[in-house]
Amino acid sequence: MTVTNRQILLKSRPVGEPTEDNFKLVETPLPEPGPGQFRVRVIYMSLDPYMRGRMGAEKSYAASAELGQPMVGGGVGVVEVSNNEQFKPGDYVVCYSGWQSYCLSDGTGVMKLDPANAPISTGLGVLGMPGLTAYYGLLEIGKPQPGETVVVAAASGAVGSVVGQIARIKGCRAVGIAGSKEKCDFVTGELGFDACVNYKDPDFREKLAAACPNGIDVYFENVGGKVLEAVIPLFNDDARMPLCGLISQYNMTELPQGVNKLPALLRAILTHRLLIQGFIISYHFKHQPAFLKDAGGWIREGKLKYREDIVKGIENAPEAFIGLLQGRNFGKLLVQVSDDPTR
Amino acid sequence: MTVTNRQILLKSRPVGEPTEDNFKLVETPLPEPGPGQFRVRVIYMSLDPYMRGRMGAEKSYAASAELGQPMVGGGVGVVEVSNNEQFKPGDYVVCYSGWQSYCLSDGTGVMKLDPANAPISTGLGVLGMPGLTAYYGLLEIGKPQPGETVVVAAASGAVGSVVGQIARIKGCRAVGIAGSKEKCDFVTGELGFDACVNYKDPDFREKLAAACPNGIDVYFENVGGKVLEAVIPLFNDDARMPLCGLISQYNMTELPQGVNKLPALLRAILTHRLLIQGFIISYHFKHQPAFLKDAGGWIREGKLKYREDIVKGIENAPEAFIGLLQGRNFGKLLVQVSDDPTR
Numbered sequence: 001m002t003v004t005n006r007q008i009l010l011k012s013r014p015v016g017e018p019t020e021d022n023f024k025l026v027e028t029p030l031p032e033p034g035p036g037q038f039r040v041r042v043i044y045m046s047l048d049p050y051m052r053g054r055m056g057a058e059k060s061y062a063a064s065a066e067l068g069q070p071m072v073g074g075g076v077g078v079v080e081v082s083n084n085e086q087f088k089p090g091d092y093v094v095c096y097s098g099w100q101s102y103c104l105s106d107g108t109g110v111m112k113l114d115p116a117n118a119p120i121s122t123g124l125g126v127l128g129m130p131g132l133t134a135y136y137g138l139l140e141i142g143k144p145q146p147g148e149t150v151v152v153a154a155a156s157g158a159v160g161s162v163v164g165q166i167a168r169i170k171g172c173r174a175v176g177i178a179g180s181k182e183k184c185d186f187v188t189g190e191l192g193f194d195a196c197v198n199y200k201d202p203d204f205r206e207k208l209a210a211a212c213p214n215g216i217d218v219y220f221e222n223v224g225g226k227v228l229e230a231v232i233p234l235f236n237d238d239a240r241m242p243l244c245g246l247i248s249q250y251n252m253t254e255l256p257q258g259v260n261k262l263p264a265l266l267r268a269i270l271t272h273r274l275l276i277q278g279f280i281i282s283y284h285f286k287h288q289p290a291f292l293k294d295a296g297g298w299i300r301e302g303k304l305k306y307r308e309d310i311v312k313g314i315e316n317a318p319e320a321f322i323g324l325l326q327g328r329n330f331g332k333l334l335v336q337v338s339d340d341p342t343r
Numbered sequence: 344m345t346v347t348n349r350q351i352l353l354k355s356r357p358v359g360e361p362t363e364d365n366f367k368l369v370e371t372p373l374p375e376p377g378p379g380q381f382r383v384r385v386i387y388m389s390l391d392p393y394m395r396g397r398m399g400a401e402k403s404y405a406a407s408a409e410l411g412q413p414m415v416g417g418g419v420g421v422v423e424v425s426n427n428e429q430f431k432p433g434d435y436v437v438c439y440s441g442w443q444s445y446c447l448s449d450g451t452g453v454m455k456l457d458p459a460n461a462p463i464s465t466g467l468g469v470l471g472m473p474g475l476t477a478y479y480g481l482l483e484i485g486k487p488q489p490g491e492t493v494v495v496a497a498a499s500g501a502v503g504s505v506v507g508q509i510a511r512i513k514g515c516r517a518v519g520i521a522g523s524k525e526k527c528d529f530v531t532g533e534l535g536f537d538a539c540v541n542y543k544d545p546d547f548r549e550k551l552a553a554a555c556p557n558g559i560d561v562y563f564e565n566v567g568g569k570v571l572e573a574v575i576p577l578f579n580d581d582a583r584m585p586l587c588g589l590i591s592q593y594n595m596t597e598l599p600q601g602v603n604k605l606p607a608l609l610r611a612i613l614t615h616r617l618l619i620q621g622f623i624i625s626y627h628f629k630h631q632p633a634f635l636k637d638a639g640g641w642i643r644e645g646k647l648k649y650r651e652d653i654v655k656g657i658e659n660a661p662e663a664f665i666g667l668l669q670g671r672n673f674g675k676l677l678v679q680v681s682d683d684p685t686r
Binding site (some may be wrong): 221224225227228243244245246251252255256257258259260261262263264265266267268269270271273274275276277278279280283324 | 381421481564567568570571586587588591592595598599600601602603604605606607609610611612613615616617618619620621622623
């Protein structure tokens, strides 16, 4: 059988929730590296909520994916053929591969991985962009102080799980929010958060308030919607809210009717001198060396744990991505595209 | 006629808009200073939007006014009788007098004024708490850079007028928002803003967008409501929003029905890496010496102008305050309680 490049193209732009019809699997010839380039066989592809923004035509914080082109995103793989002195065949790398089984690169933005340090898949999760997002947002914007209460939503996910564990390392009370009893049990039992509340519980607001008896000093926002609405009344004076994502809003086609909750947030900002700072991690890669040093140490000391949700087969990426936006994954969502020789 | 102390008491807490029934004018004996105290004859009383928060029982950023006690607030006056070495009869002072024609003080939080420097009434406006609010919020949170666009609402008011003029001094494009053509003409003609838009115009959103051809880098928020909603789509990347007040919300008894605008603000925070910081100026009085030095210089150089709206007679304070919350004043609103010997 001839080896081909299997690619998932963006076939059409979704209105509201993406469907499998928005994607198309194609097979194309194996790409050949030009001068200075090398070819990577992708092993793991990352699926992340931000990719929903790239599927739309409207201006988001990064350019849209092009119709008829592979979906964008990060991957981990192994160099197969190289015309670049910096990258040799057999090197493991994190690169911006897109949704495909092979990619070309000239090395720009590519980071090498040492499989002896940590499983290579962690380069897309706890030691990758989601981990750095948690680290930067919590420490540089949230500035948690010992004894304070840090709340994070999507607490079993790639970013939230790291936020809460770093909060614990810094001496804070860590309170997670997740979407099932199983996830909440994992967040408290395995990750060591002080509490975790299921946002699907009918008395979610009361349970969140009970889990935060001293109010909320840092709310790491990656969800929006009803979670934020439950958080607003609990803010303490001088609270901080780093904001890196809004998964609950990504599939919205219009603003929701009902009660306008903007005045409630504004009132909290005024009366509690709240700080809100939106951030996009690609502007803060200079923090990566410090992050890798700290996070690597915490993993070795058993203080920073992670869970991966690995879907096998690139053909299953669209369904897995649709599920991610609904919270169906449990842990950092990856698609295994080809064999991992390091496992 | 025996001299008495005329006081305006908080008779009842308002539901929604305050009415004159919420206040009560009483005459009480002239207060006599005890050891270390002095008596001030109040000349000007300040009326400020934040006082609406003090009329309610709910927790705001400062304690509520007590029922049956004088309304709280700042005043400028002259020391009449003193048992305090630091304050002599004839000294002009700014103090937290409350709504009354005489007050006692032990000097805590009292600042002396030199009538030769500036009219004493400015100690409640352009050189007082509103001026410092504008100075601190714009420079320390807004951090305006030359060439950027700074937008401020209530632009003819005590805070907004200073925000826009400092923005001009710092080399920015200053765009005001006000509630009448007369106010807008004053803001551009007298205060020198680059543009001013009337929020009551039916095509307010379009006019604001046209006045900000390069988007908005700093929005100094003191209003909330429809003004903020018009600003949200115009934010540039890395925009800043200092928030010191929400005059449009103070009389709200419940959150407005309709479209929930919170998601739109959150999306702007995410995609433009927006910074929002609530602040209350009483926590930042250490900036007062630098402010007085800078603002005094700007006034002498003719770069910082101000307008006062002086209502005569303490009995007219409730009506004037109710009008303030509706935008009926034009300039810094003061009540003249007794003769000003310096004019």
